[in-house]
Amino acid sequence: MKLKFLLYIIFFLLFLLPLYSQFENYIVITSLKGEVFVKREKGEIFIPAKINMILYEGDRLWVKDNSFVILTFSDKSVLKVFPNSQLDIVKLLKEREISIYCG
Numbered sequence: 001m002k003l004k005f006l007l008y009i010i011f012f013l014l015f016l017l018p019l020y021s022q023f024e025n026y027i028v029i030t031s032l033k034g035e036v037f038v039k040r041e042k043g044e045i046f047i048p049a050k051i052n053m054i055l056y057e058g059d060r061l062w063v064k065d066n067s068f069v070i071l072t073f074s075d076k077s078v079l080k081v082f083p084n085s086q087l088d089i090v091k092l093l094k095e096r097e098i099s100i101y102c103g
Contacts, residue, residue, distance in 0.1 A: 025092035026074045027055040034067025034083075061087040 029036075029049055037046035041058025049069060055061065063069055063085045071079045081087055 027071050027089065027092070029053045029055065029069055030072040030078075031070040032068065035064040036067055036069045037062045037064070055089055057089055057092050059089045061085075061089070063087075 029051055032049055032051065036049040038049045038053065038055065039046045039060040039062070041056065046060075046062055049061070055071070061069065061071075061081060063081050063083055065083055067083050069081045071081065073079070
């Protein structure tokens with residue numbers, strides 16, 4: 001019984017999970033320098049951004065003076081956000097369309 005359960009878990013991790021991730025749209029912080037902060041959609045405060053942090057719809061990114069952040073999207077496209085910027089992730093759309101607002 002335990003062996004059968006273990007085989008199901010291995011199958012899921014090796015085959016189904018990678019297939020699922022192909023259909024998900026996401027943004028990952030792949031590089032940053034200086035002071036970069038994230039406010040979650042339902043959060044009230046900005047928290048320090050970290051490498052490999054995943055950003056979601058509704059999140060806000062704040063890049064302070066003498067700082068930058070590089071974002072990698074699920075389709076492998078890359079965006080560099082320069083100093084003194086805020087980026088609102090409004091909607092992550094399918095088929096490589098991403099709606100953002102820079103203010």
